[in-house]
Amino acid sequence: MGQVHQRVPLIDGAEKVGGKLQYLADMTMPGMVHGALVLSPRPHARVVSLNAAAALALPGVIGVWWHETVPQLRYNSSIWYVGQVALNDEAMFAPVVRHVGDRVAVVVARTAAIACAAARAITVEYADLPAILTADAAAANPGSVGEGEAPAFCNPIDHVKFVHGNPDAAFAAADLVVETLVSTPRSHHCAVEPHACLAYPEKGGRIAIVSPCQSVFAVQAVVAQATGIAEADLHVMKSPIGGSFGGKAEPVLDPICAFLAATLGLPVRIVLSRRETFVATRTRSAMQGRMRIAMSRSGRIMARDTVALVDVGAYSTGGNYLPGSMLQRLVRLYDVPAERYDGRAVYTNTVPSGAFRGYGSPQIHALAEISLDLAARELGIDPVTIRARNLVAPDAIEPWQGLSIGNGRGLDCLSRGAAMFDWQARWARRRDTGRFRRGIGVAAATHINGCYPGEEEATSVRMRLLPGGMVELVSALHDLGCGSDTTLAQIAAEVLGLKAHQIGITPADSDLCPYDLGTRASRMTYIVGEAVRRTALALAGEIRVRAALALNEDPGRVRLEHGLARSEEGEMSLAALADWMIGRGQTLPAASETYRASGNPSSFAAHFAEVEVDTFTGRVAVTDYLAAHDVGLAINPMLVEGQIHGGIQIGIGYALYEDVAIDPETGQMRADSFARYTLANALEMPPLKVLLVEEGEPSGPFGAKAVGEIATVPVAPAIVNAVNHALNTRLSDLPLLPERILAAL
Amino acid sequence: MKFNLTVNGRTAVVEAEPLEPLSTVLRDRLGLRGLKEGCCEGECGACTVLLDGAPVHACLTPGFQAEGRDITTIEGLGDGPGLLSGIQRAFVEVGAVQCGYCTPGMVMAAEGLLRANPDPDDAEIRHALAGNICRCTGYDSIVRAIATEAASRNRVSA
Numbered sequence: 095m096g097q098v099h100q101r102v103p104l105i106d107g108a109e110k111v112g113g114k115l116q117y118l119a120d121m122t123m124p125g126m127v128h129g130a131l132v133l134s135p136r137p138h139a140r141v142v143s144l145n146a147a148a149a150l151a152l153p154g155v156i157g158v159w160w161h162e163t164v165p166q167l168r169y170n171s172s173i174w175y176v177g178q179v180a181l182n183d184e185a186m187f188a189p190v191v192r193h194v195g196d197r198v199a200v201v202v203a204r205t206a207a208i209a210c211a212a213a214r215a216i217t218v219e220y221a222d223l224p225a226i227l228t229a230d231a232a233a234a235n236p237g238s239v240g241e242g243e244a245p246a247f248c249n250p251i252d253h254v255k256f257v258h259g260n261p262d263a264a265f266a267a268a269d270l271v272v273e274t275l276v277s278t279p280r281s282h283h284c285a286v287e288p289h290a291c292l293a294y295p296e297k298g299g300r301i302a303i304v305s306p307c308q309s310v311f312a313v314q315a316v317v318a319q320a321t322g323i324a325e326a327d328l329h330v331m332k333s334p335i336g337g338s339f340g341g342k343a344e345p346v347l348d349p350i351c352a353f354l355a356a357t358l359g360l361p362v363r364i365v366l367s368r369r370e371t372f373v374a375t376r377t378r379s380a381m382q383g384r385m386r387i388a389m390s391r392s393g394r395i396m397a398r399d400t401v402a403l404v405d406v407g408a409y410s411t412g413g414n415y416l417p418g419s420m421l422q423r424l425v426r427l428y429d430v431p432a433e434r435y436d437g438r439a440v441y442t443n444t445v446p447s448g449a450f451r452g453y454g455s456p457q458i459h460a461l462a463e464i465s466l467d468l469a470a471r472e473l474g475i476d477p478v479t480i481r482a483r484n485l486v487a488p489d490a491i492e493p494w495q496g497l498s499i500g501n502g503r504g505l506d507c508l509s510r511g512a513a514m515f516d517w518q519a520r521w522a523r524r525r526d527t528g529r530f531r532r533g534i535g536v537a538a539a540t541h542i543n544g545c546y547p548g549e550e551e552a553t554s555v556r557m558r559l560l561p562g563g564m565v566e567l568v569s570a571l572h573d574l575g576c577g578s579d580t581t582l583a584q585i586a587a588e589v590l591g592l593k594a595h596q597i598g599i600t601p602a603d604s605d606l607c608p609y610d611l612g613t614r615a616s617r618m619t620y621i622v623g624e625a626v627r628r629t630a631l632a633l634a635g636e637i638r639v640r641a642a643l644a645l646n647e648d649p650g651r652v653r654l655e656h657g658l659a660r661s662e663e664g665e666m667s668l669a670a671l672a673d674w675m676i677g678r679g680q681t682l683p684a685a686s687e688t689y690r691a692s693g694n695p696s697s698f699a700a701h702f703a704e705v706e707v708d709t710f711t712g713r714v715a716v717t718d719y720l721a722a723h724d725v726g727l728a729i730n731p732m733l734v735e736g737q738i739h740g741g742i743q744i745g746i747g748y749a750l751y752e753d754v755a756i757d758p759e760t761g762q763m764r765a766d767s768f769a770r771y772t773l774a775n776a777l778e779m780p781p782l783k784v785l786l787v788e789e790g791e792p793s794g795p796f797g798a799k800a801v802g803e804i805a806t807v808p809v810a811p812a813i814v815n816a817v818n819h820a821l822n823t824r825l826s827d828l829p830l831l832p833e834r835i836l837a838a839l
Numbered sequence: 840m841k842f843n844l845t846v847n848g849r850t851a852v853v854e855a856e857p858l859e860p861l862s863t864v865l866r867d868r869l870g871l872r873g874l875k876e877g878c879c880e881g882e883c884g885a886c887t888v889l890l891d892g893a894p895v896h897a898c899l900t901p902g903f904q905a906e907g908r909d910i911t912t913i914e915g916l917g918d919g920p921g922l923l924s925g926i927q928r929a930f931v932e933v934g935a936v937q938c939g940y941c942t943p944g945m946v947m948a949a950e951g952l953l954r955a956n957p958d959p960d961d962a963e964i965r966h967a968l969a970g971n972i973c974r975c976t977g978y979d980s981i982v983r984a985i986a987t988e989a990a991s992r993n994r995v996s997a
């Protein structure tokens with residue numbers, strides 16, 4: 095193969111490493127003005143009055159807007175298209191603030207510094223309302239959240255119940271029943287680029303929005319709903335993005351920038367500070383879970399009974415999908431004959447949650463994989479063995495949606511990974527008893543490939559040959575830094591006999607690109623990649639027909655390779671072909687295809703960690719790490735490894751450090767800066783080993799399937815299990831902060 | 840206030856607020872937007888530039904304090920117009936770049952390290968990166984890029 099399965103460097107790598115790529119905060123426009131937000135210091139309060147006199151008196155201040163002066167349209171920031179069913183509970187600025195960091199007002203000024211100073215000069219009078227600051231409190235008080243609220247604010251916002259098989263009989267017949275409680279924290283994406291947006295008036299009274307986003311069409315739909323500006327009057331363009339991980343999937347600033355640009359007739363940019371990005375955007379929902387597992391003596395799971403309570407924070411966003419998403423992932427990993435699941439999502443007066451790499455998967459896997467390890471311990475069975483006895487086989491049908499998991503290779507990940515990690519020998523090692531104690535842990539995981547059957551998984555791609563021999567690829571693509579543009583270019587190039595850099599990708603633009611759901615739900619490679627492959631095949635057919643004419647050959651005998659159309663009779667470059675056709679007044683070859691997926695196979699992984707715990711300080715060092723991943727086929731092994739490495743960094747933080755730490759008494763966020771929110775840095779990260787299992791997924795492009803999200807899913811339970819192995823503890827509250835470890839000793 | 844700054848070998852007069860950080864002076868006054876800002880409080884390293892060859896967080900360095908010193912930004916690294924330097928090529932080739940937002944700062948931290956210590960081991964490389972956050976790569980490939988470049992510089996000079 096020419097381009098697929100190759101370590102092709104990023105097609106935009108030189109621009110990035112040269113500092114030339116313009117991210118949103120690097121863009122300016124003539125006459126551009128700057129917005130700064132006023133955020134609530136209260137967890138739940140009515141905004142009684144706002145005094146902007148001092149702010150407006152500052153030279154350079156243009157105006158102040160708050161709930162009395164913006165449209166009071168309720169919206170949901172998580173929708174992907176107009177008409178998607180969602181709880182519309184958010185407003186640009188609402189009369190009631192619902193979490194510390196909720197938006198109260200915006201100031202616009204000539205410079206960002208003046209806008210910030212003016213925002214600080216604004217005084218707001220609040221009337222406090224009772225705040226619900228924990229999921230327990232929310233669960234204990236079902237019904238409307240606060241008096242006189244819109245009906246949307248009602249707990250629980252979602253409740254999913256599911257029963258498969260006969261759990262009661264299985265529990266009664268079990269040799270062992272183990273119950274485990276697991277809690278997972280509210281973590282933050284920490285993309286190094288803070289949230290930002292730019293909007294400006296365009297010809298014809300339209301508003302252009304430039305946004306580092308995950309879907310231009312989602313931005314268009316949300317902004318239309320929030321501002322009342324017609325969708326047709328919104329032109330959304332994707333800017334380069336300095337990391338997202340789901341954090342920029344939901345437009346936060348876009349409605350405000352669009353509204354201000356329309357009101358002022360000027361370009362308006364807002365760039366959040368780091369603290370604002372923590373308190374005023376999105377987080378991963380926190381979960382409290384309880385799992386009971388019924389085991390046979392031989393280590394087969396006979397039944398599970400799971401209760402999960404998810405805290406989605408102050409606004410629903412997509413939180414009402416979380417209990418179902420967690421269930422979807424839970425039932426795809428092991429072959430469990432009887433399952434009971436009860437998942438609820440509740441509002442609290444805390445920072446909203448939203449999409450974050452794995453979308454419920456890290457939470458439910460932490461619960462399931464820590465629980466299984468503790469059950470294995472009681473049975474005296476090796477953690478690898480117990481997983482091997484229960485993992486689903488390829489082509490299994492999962493019990494919730496009745497879908498095939500495809501060529502899922504969880505067992506290969508586990509067994510080949512265990513061999514490479516030398517698991518057996520390390521597991522047999524005598525337990526340390528001194529100050530430093532080593533342990534090893536394993537966790538398995540599964541994740542989806544796209545949105546089927548929840549959403550129509552259809553996407554369209556257009557491609558055409560350009561003068562000069564490049565091929566243009568038009569689809570609403572958003573490379574979040576994961577390298578999806580490069581991956582998709584490789585797929586197209588492979589079919590067309592070109593190199594990846596000869597595929598010109600049009601950045602997502604709502605005026606130019608066919609609709610697509612966006613970069614989310616692990617769908618880029620598997621869904622969009624297949625759409626690109628099919629379109630490239632159609633274009634290759636067109637090119638062959640034309641080249642056959644030019645070469646005086648039969649189309650069936652023309653091959654596309656090395657940038658050439660070739661036959662026995664001769665060859666010509668695609669550039670020469672384009673010139674030849676233009677000279678004859680012919681339209682250059684083009685193709686467009688719509689691909690509709692009708693399945694949702696699973697990706698699998700097994701991660702292996704070694705830790706060393708300092709029993710004096712309670713600190714955990716991850717000393718060795720291996721990630722085995724079932725990726726079908728790696729279109730670009732280098733980028734796949736990069737995705738896995740990055741997923742491990744997020745997962746190690748999830749296990750050991752990361753928590754925005756909302757004070758249950760005051761609702762204040764304690765870790766709202768990089769100084770207080772700890773991320774694993776270069777010193778804390780171990781060297782990372784990756785094992786790719788490439789057995790091919792028949793429905794994926796060249797056999798490929800997703801890796802981006804699953805990479806972070808098994809990390810935290812693998813590490814927690816390693817710590818529990820090192821210390822012979824039953825730790826299950828994440829993150830494993832030193833004080834929690836010391837308390838357990 | 841007015842002062843002179845020597846950036847990438849060229850001297851310019853800048854007019855800035857008295858305590859304005861070097862990061863905004865370079866970005867907003869001189870239009871050198873290759874360096875990024877991720878926190879403006881000295882925690883993420885996206886704003887790393889070299890001051891007399893040593894990496895500093897430009898967001899914590901008052902602009903006027905850089906007067907009379909030699910500032911190098913990512914724009915000053917290339918081996919010629921439109922050409923990347925060795926360390927930049929190494930980052931791209933081993934996959935040490937993903938979203939790219941931390942990259943200019945990482946590259947400058949790496950360059951600063953290699954000027955001070957031409958033959959660092961992995962622990963020294965990781966230590967030198969401790970003030971730079973990357974949320975995408977897990978650092979593994981960044982460490983490899985720097986080690987690769989160090990080895991190739993040592994081959995050339997040997």
Ligand code: FES
Nearest residue numbers: 877879883884898
């Ligand atoms: S912007 Fe300077 S350290 Fe983060």
Ligand code: FES
Nearest residue numbers: 938941973974975
């Ligand atoms: S490449 Fe995205 S933060 Fe480092």
